[in-house]
Structures are given as C-alpha cells and as structure tokens.
Amino acid sequence: MSTRVFFSQVTLLLVVAVVGAVAVVWQERDRTDDDARERTTAVAVVLAKTPSTATALRSPDPTALLLPVTDAVAEASGMDFIVVMRPDRTRYTHSDRSRIGGEFTGTVDRALRGETFTEVFTGTLGPSIRAVTPVYDENGTLVGLVSAGVTRARLADQVRRVVPVVVSVVLIGLAVAVGVSLLIERRLRRQTLGLTPDELRALYEHHDAVLHALAEGMIVFDAESRDGPAAVVNDEARRLLSLPAGPIMRSDLPVSLRGDDDLADEVHISGSRVLVANRQPVEVGSRRLGTVLTLRDRTExxxxxxxxxxxxxxxxxxxxxxxxxxxxxxxxxxxxxxxxxxxxxxxxxxxxxxxxxxxxxxxxxxxxxxxxxxxxxxxxxxxxxxxxxxxxxxxxxxxxxxxxxxxxxxxxxxxxxxxxxxxxxxxxxxxxxxxxxxxxxxxxxxxxxxxxxxxxxxxxxxxxxxxxxxxxxxxxxxxxxxxxxxxxxxxxxxxxxxxxxxxxxxxxxxxx
The missing domain is CATH 3.30.565.10 (Histidine kinase-like ATPase, C-terminal domain)
Known part of the structure; x- marks a missing residue:
C-alpha cells in the first residue's frame, strides 16, 4: 500500500510541476506582452509629443531629420521598429530602409481620430505588438502618426530566457517533494506493516467483529494517553462495568481497576458483579504500546x-x-x-x-x-x-x-x-x-x-x-x-x- 501511495504522490507531483511550469511560462508571456504594450505606447507618445517631430514632418525632407532620431530611440528602448508617417500611411522612417516611402500596413483609423492604441498585427517584420498615436503641430493640426513596435520573436526570446529558471525551480521543488514523499512512504510502511488497503479493511472488520463477539470484557489504553480515552472498549466491558456510551477515561473505571500495574486473575467487585481481572502490557520489541485489561464475569x-x-x-x-x-x-x-x-x-x-x-x-x-x-x-x-x-x-x-x-x-x-x-x-x-x-x-x-x-x-x-x-x-x-x-x-x-x-x-x- 505504501508503495502505491508513493507512486501516486510522485505522479501527482509531476502533474502539478508540469502544470505549474506551464502556468508560470504563460504568465510570463502575458506579463511580457503587457510590458511591451506599455513600452511601445510610451515611446510612441514621447516621439509624437516632441516638437521636433511635428517640425520635421513639415520640412521638405522629413526622413533625413527623423531617421537618426528614431534609430537612436529604437536602440535605446529596445524597439524593433519606429515608423513616423504621414496621415495617408506613407512611411518616413523604418528599421528596414527599403520600407521607407511605402505604405504602413497596420491600423491607423483610431489614431486619425486622435486616439492612442495598441494592437497585435502581422506586418513587414512579422507578428508584433505595436502602438500608434497621432502627431499634432502647435496649432493642433494633425500632421502625422508615430508607430512603435516589438516583434513577437523578440518577446519570445525574453520568455525563453525565463524558462531555464522556471524549470530549475520546478525540478528542485519536485526533488524535495519526492524526497519528502519517500520519507512519508517509509513511515507509512512501518505503521501499516506493509499491509494493503484491502488487507487493512479486512483486518479492521475482523478486529471489530471479534471485539463485539468476545465473552470477556476488554479495555485497551495507549501508552501515550495513559489516562485516556481508552483506545478500545468492547460491549462486554461496558456491560460488566456499567460504563456509559462514548469515550472512556481511566477515571470512569472502578477505583481498584484504575492502576497501570500488571494483574493476574485478580478478583474485583464492581457493582453487583464479581469480576476476575487481568492486566498486561502490550509491547513490540522493547517499546511499550499500552496496556490491555480483560474482565471475566464470575458472579454466578x-x-x-x-x-x-x-x-x-x-x-x-x-x-x-x-x-x-x-x-x-x-x-x-x-x-x-x-x-x-x-x-x-x-x-x-x-x-x-x-x-x-x-x-x-x-x-x-x-x-x-x-x-x-x-x-x-x-x-x-x-x-x-x-x-x-x-x-x-x-x-x-x-x-x-x-x-x-x-x-x-x-x-x-x-x-x-x-x-x-x-x-x-x-x-x-x-x-x-x-x-x-x-x-x-x-x-x-x-x-x-x-x-x-x-x-x-x-x-x-x-x-x-x-x-x-x-x-x-x-x-x-x-x-x-x-x-x-x-x-x-x-x-x-x-x-x-x-x-x-x-x-x-x-x-x-x-x-x-
């Protein structure tokens, strides 16, 4: 039984460890996505509100003025691309120079209405999380749009860097849990003497049947709880000593039977009955588990x-x-x-x-x-x-x-x-x-x-x-x-x- 319990515990621990690791990685992915949305929004808004951006958009050559700035900001902030465009989607900047002058492929409708938003979109660099925000001049006129984004590939790299740490922690925790389970399994094996659940159930049923069928009264006290309650009190013992239902303390017994010393066929008077009492210790090896008191009715x-x-x-x-x-x-x-x-x-x-x-x-x-x-x-x-x-x-x-x-x-x-x-x-x-x-x-x-x-x-x-x-x-x-x-x-x-x-x-x- 203890071996079965051990393997059940190990299986459960493995399932919990795998599910926990997946949950941690998934949570890290969500956290990375949220962080990407915040960073792209911050970068796009800062560039859009910088006066030089609106000035550059009104100049004859916006790309020459804006590209050095967007490249520096992208490298410093970890962006994969920063696109500054006209309201008609024409790009002035891009990390891929060949894309400059082309049409921005993301969503801009909400930005044209004055909103700043983020989205997940598959563009020229693949799937990415991007933020789009409008650019206004000093007169409040919409002169362009700024989009900053991070590709999913970069975010996946960040998540993959966390995986070894998560796996290491999970493996250490699993090893500790398996070690504790092994100790529990050994202790359980000692306590159950290696019996299976079916054997324990059968043993209990036989034990209970024998106790009820005994013609002698039997009371068992554990060594740990010397004064009670009694671990076992069968029906005959309750009848002979007129004991109440429920737990029986040593103080519930007649005064002459409350001791802990050994008795051998000693005659005692209890109420209207003459009883022959025997009390012996229960020992396993050198360890005393308790005492067993048996009573026989000798009245007649x-x-x-x-x-x-x-x-x-x-x-x-x-x-x-x-x-x-x-x-x-x-x-x-x-x-x-x-x-x-x-x-x-x-x-x-x-x-x-x-x-x-x-x-x-x-x-x-x-x-x-x-x-x-x-x-x-x-x-x-x-x-x-x-x-x-x-x-x-x-x-x-x-x-x-x-x-x-x-x-x-x-x-x-x-x-x-x-x-x-x-x-x-x-x-x-x-x-x-x-x-x-x-x-x-x-x-x-x-x-x-x-x-x-x-x-x-x-x-x-x-x-x-x-x-x-x-x-x-x-x-x-x-x-x-x-x-x-x-x-x-x-x-x-x-x-x-x-x-x-x-x-x-x-x-x-x-x-x-």
Missing part, C-alpha cells in the same frame, strides 16, 4: 462456589459426626461388655440430648439449609477450639434474604469470625426483625477490623491464592455481603468491643 460461579462451600462444610461435619458417633458407640458397647449398663444408657442419653438440643434450637431459628450449614460450622469450629453459639431467640428464618444468599452471608461471616477469634475464642450468631428491617449479626472475641481495613475488604475481593489474601483471611466474603447490601438498599457495618459485623436489609427488598 462465585454464588455456586459459596453453596458448594456450604455443602462441603456440611459433608465434613457429617464425616466428623460419623467418626464421633462411632467412638461413642464403641464406648457404649465397651460399657455394656463391662457390665455397666446403667452408665452406658446415661452416656448415650446425654449425648443424644445435647446434639438434639443444638438441632432443635437451629431448626427454629434458620432455614434447613442454613441449619445444616451452622451445624457443620459449629462442628468445624469446635475442632479448631472455637465455641460457636446461636443467640437465644435469634430469628434467621424471616426477612428478605433468599436461602442462597443466607448461606453466603452466614457461611462467610461465621468463617471470618472463627478465623478472627482463634483457638480458645468464641463466636455468637444473632439476628431477627426489628424496626422494619432484618439484620444478621455475628460477634466474636477477636480484635476486629479498623474502618480502613473494613472499607478495603468491602471495596474489592481478594482471592485466597494471593499472599495478601492469606494475611487478611477474609477472601470475598465481606465484598459479596457489601454487594448484597447495596443491591437491596441495606447496610453492612463493623464494630469493635466486641468485634461485630452486622448486615441490615430493609423489609420489602426481596430478590427476584
């Missing part, structure tokens, strides 16, 4: 992972319960074999009453799925040396929250609290309806979080794959709950002394 997957985590916790708890039950049954059988039947009955009854009490309390306070989850969490916490209890009178059944959301909320808050409390600590789950809102409160004996830590944990999620996530140990839990609170018009708050995280949802904000 995260909800499924939350439910799977609850089921996994329940399965672990059941496995632990089965193991404990086997131990207890072994103890009962051993007591019976030792003949201590009453002790065996009392031990079995006590264990059954304790387990049934926990189940009965939770069954009245929560959804069956949440009850199973709490039983599993209580068992897991007990194995870690943490006591988990449900407050007397807690109501985890009502309210606007769905069973799936309840699993996510209870599971994450209890896990966070158990981690914060540590071995020997305690965790309490409470909740219910009060003053037109439903709340879920989880208290623990841990140190709690500062406002800055809480804001950070709610503002974006952290995958436990990263060291930063292991330090905080809270993963996506608080971010998901904060997202739920915003979606339902509620609040998620944290307090200290004791450490408490509370989710409040207004009644009537049930999900679809």
């Amino acid at each position: 997957l995260q909800e499924m992972l939350g439910e799977l985590d609850a089921v996994r916790s329940l399965a672990n708890a059941l496995s632990a319960q089965a193991h404990e039950h086997a131990n207890r049954m072994h103890s009962v059988v051993t007591m019976i074999e030792l003949g201590r039947r009453d002790d065996a009955v009392n031990f079995a009854t006590q264990q059954l009453t304790s387990s049934q009490g926990i189940v009965d309390q939770l069954s009245s306070a929560a959804d069956p799925a949440v009850t199973a989850l709490l039983v599993a969490k209580i068992a897991d916490a007990a194995a870690a040396g943490v006591e988990v209890t449900v407050a007397e009178g807690a109501d985890l059944v009502g309210g606007p929250i769905t069973p799936s959301e309840s699993l996510t909320a209870v599971g994450n808050l209890v896990d966070n609290a158990v981690d914060a409390a540590g071995s020997g600590g305690w965790v309490e789950v409470d909740g219910g309806i009060s003053e037109g809102a439903w709340s879920l409160r989880v208290l623990d004996s841990g140190p709690g979080m500062s406002d800055a830590e809480f804001t950070r944990a709610c503002g974006r999620g952290y995958s436990t794959k990263f060291a930063d996530d292991r330090d905080h140990g809270r993963g996506l839990g608080l971010a998901l709950l904060s997202q739920l609170a915003r979606r339902r018009g509620g609040t998620l708050t944290v307090h200290r002394n004791p450490s408490t995280v509370e989710l409040i949802l207004p009644l009537g904000s049930e999900g679809d």
Whole structure:
C-alpha cells in the first residue's frame, strides 16, 4: 500500500510541476506582452509629443531629420521598429530602409481620430505588438502618426530566457517533494506493516467483529494517553462495568481497576458483579504500546462456589459426626461388655440430648439449609477450639434474604469470625426483625477490623491464592455481603468491643 501511495504522490507531483511550469511560462508571456504594450505606447507618445517631430514632418525632407532620431530611440528602448508617417500611411522612417516611402500596413483609423492604441498585427517584420498615436503641430493640426513596435520573436526570446529558471525551480521543488514523499512512504510502511488497503479493511472488520463477539470484557489504553480515552472498549466491558456510551477515561473505571500495574486473575467487585481481572502490557520489541485489561464475569460461579462451600462444610461435619458417633458407640458397647449398663444408657442419653438440643434450637431459628450449614460450622469450629453459639431467640428464618444468599452471608461471616477469634475464642450468631428491617449479626472475641481495613475488604475481593489474601483471611466474603447490601438498599457495618459485623436489609427488598 505504501508503495502505491508513493507512486501516486510522485505522479501527482509531476502533474502539478508540469502544470505549474506551464502556468508560470504563460504568465510570463502575458506579463511580457503587457510590458511591451506599455513600452511601445510610451515611446510612441514621447516621439509624437516632441516638437521636433511635428517640425520635421513639415520640412521638405522629413526622413533625413527623423531617421537618426528614431534609430537612436529604437536602440535605446529596445524597439524593433519606429515608423513616423504621414496621415495617408506613407512611411518616413523604418528599421528596414527599403520600407521607407511605402505604405504602413497596420491600423491607423483610431489614431486619425486622435486616439492612442495598441494592437497585435502581422506586418513587414512579422507578428508584433505595436502602438500608434497621432502627431499634432502647435496649432493642433494633425500632421502625422508615430508607430512603435516589438516583434513577437523578440518577446519570445525574453520568455525563453525565463524558462531555464522556471524549470530549475520546478525540478528542485519536485526533488524535495519526492524526497519528502519517500520519507512519508517509509513511515507509512512501518505503521501499516506493509499491509494493503484491502488487507487493512479486512483486518479492521475482523478486529471489530471479534471485539463485539468476545465473552470477556476488554479495555485497551495507549501508552501515550495513559489516562485516556481508552483506545478500545468492547460491549462486554461496558456491560460488566456499567460504563456509559462514548469515550472512556481511566477515571470512569472502578477505583481498584484504575492502576497501570500488571494483574493476574485478580478478583474485583464492581457493582453487583464479581469480576476476575487481568492486566498486561502490550509491547513490540522493547517499546511499550499500552496496556490491555480483560474482565471475566464470575458472579454466578462465585454464588455456586459459596453453596458448594456450604455443602462441603456440611459433608465434613457429617464425616466428623460419623467418626464421633462411632467412638461413642464403641464406648457404649465397651460399657455394656463391662457390665455397666446403667452408665452406658446415661452416656448415650446425654449425648443424644445435647446434639438434639443444638438441632432443635437451629431448626427454629434458620432455614434447613442454613441449619445444616451452622451445624457443620459449629462442628468445624469446635475442632479448631472455637465455641460457636446461636443467640437465644435469634430469628434467621424471616426477612428478605433468599436461602442462597443466607448461606453466603452466614457461611462467610461465621468463617471470618472463627478465623478472627482463634483457638480458645468464641463466636455468637444473632439476628431477627426489628424496626422494619432484618439484620444478621455475628460477634466474636477477636480484635476486629479498623474502618480502613473494613472499607478495603468491602471495596474489592481478594482471592485466597494471593499472599495478601492469606494475611487478611477474609477472601470475598465481606465484598459479596457489601454487594448484597447495596443491591437491596441495606447496610453492612463493623464494630469493635466486641468485634461485630452486622448486615441490615430493609423489609420489602426481596430478590427476584
């Protein structure tokens, strides 16, 4: 493509150069003609108004008096001929002596009427530009005519002397223009990678189709315009981040995505979505062209992972319960074999009453799925040396929250609290309806979080794959709950002394 453009430019420059040169030569010809008209008129008028001219015309031998004067004036002024004649066209002077006494061949009618005029006429010396003017004596009587002229041949010589200069300037300008075009062609070839216009169009169409069809969001920022606008923003990126139509600046992105550092499968919260973000530089050789940010929607997957985590916790708890039950049954059988039947009955009854009490309390306070989850969490916490209890009178059944959301909320808050409390600590789950809102409160004996830590944990999620996530140990839990609170018009708050995280949802904000 760049070669084609180069040759097109050179062809255009040649055409422009030729047309320009012709125009300059033509203009020079017109200028020379205008100058000739002015000079011939001036010479003819000066001679006609010179008193000696009228005097010579009345003398017995006008030629003898006038010819030396006209020859001198013609040589000095560059005229090819100066003719002084009688009103009847009879010549007294001429550069060709053989023409003296003959009849002037040009137009004289207007001069006889007192006008001074110029014309282009083919006379005895060939085509010429001539001026004709009347000669009057001191009494105002017309006594003759004066004609001064320059041949076309002389004027052509003047124009030809200009042609080499014009051609030289045109050639220099053409050489400079071709050199600049060559530089432009090389630059264009580098920028287009040697692709033809058809290839570029096809590449753009494919590029545009792929961007619209991508299931991932993509945002590209150029290195030259780091803060925007973005060079590329596809439809999925606008949907995932709820971006407006039109140019997108870096400031339009969520705060956690505005940086320029590399990201690898980092989880971010944006509005009601859980997103996995990757950001990598685009480089050609050692030159950085910009950065590419890709986004994958992980919202539904995260909800499924939350439910799977609850089921996994329940399965672990059941496995632990089965193991404990086997131990207890072994103890009962051993007591019976030792003949201590009453002790065996009392031990079995006590264990059954304790387990049934926990189940009965939770069954009245929560959804069956949440009850199973709490039983599993209580068992897991007990194995870690943490006591988990449900407050007397807690109501985890009502309210606007769905069973799936309840699993996510209870599971994450209890896990966070158990981690914060540590071995020997305690965790309490409470909740219910009060003053037109439903709340879920989880208290623990841990140190709690500062406002800055809480804001950070709610503002974006952290995958436990990263060291930063292991330090905080809270993963996506608080971010998901904060997202739920915003979606339902509620609040998620944290307090200290004791450490408490509370989710409040207004009644009537049930999900679809």
